[in-house]
Amino acid sequence: MENRTMAGKTVTRADLCEVVYQKVGLSRTESAELVELVLDEISACIVRGESVKLSSFGSFIVRSKSERVGRNPKTGEEVPISPRRVMVFKPSNVLKQRINGTLLPNGHAPDDEA
Numbered sequence: 001m002e003n004r005t006m007a008g009k010t011v012t013r014a015d016l017c018e019v020v021y022q023k024v025g026l027s028r029t030e031s032a033e034l035v036e037l038v039l040d041e042i043s044a045c046i047v048r049g050e051s052v053k054l055s056s057f058g059s060f061i062v063r064s065k066s067e068r069v070g071r072n073p074k075t076g077e078e079v080p081i082s083p084r085r086v087m088v089f090k091p092s093n094v095l096k097q098r099i100n101g102t103l104l105p106n107g108h109a110p111d112d113e114a
Helices: 013-024 028-047 093-099
Strands: 052-054 058-065 068-071 078-081 084-091
Touching: 013 028, 028 052, 028 058, 084 093
Parallel strands: none
Antiparallel strands: 052 058, 058 084, 068 078
C-alpha cells in the first residue's frame, strides 16, 4: 500500500485484497477469499468473546460493561444504559513506535545503522 497522509482515506477490504494480490501472487479471486477468511476468523473469535492477538500489531479484546446510569445531554434526564459487550483494540508497542516514527517497518529505530 502506498503511504497515506494523516488525513488519508479509509483502507477497505478491496484495498487489502489488492495488496495481497500484488505482494503474494495469488489471483484476485484467491486474494479476496484469503482476506475474507482472515476477517471471518477474527470476527468469529471476537463474537465468541475470545481475544485476538496479532504479534507486532495489537490485540482485539472483548470487554463486558455492566449496567449504568447515563444522562441525556439535551434534557439532562437520567437514562439507564443496558449491560453490553464492547470490542476494544489495544495496539502493540511495536505499532505505537511505528506510528510515532520511532521504529521503522524493518524493526530498527530510524538512527540505527542497518
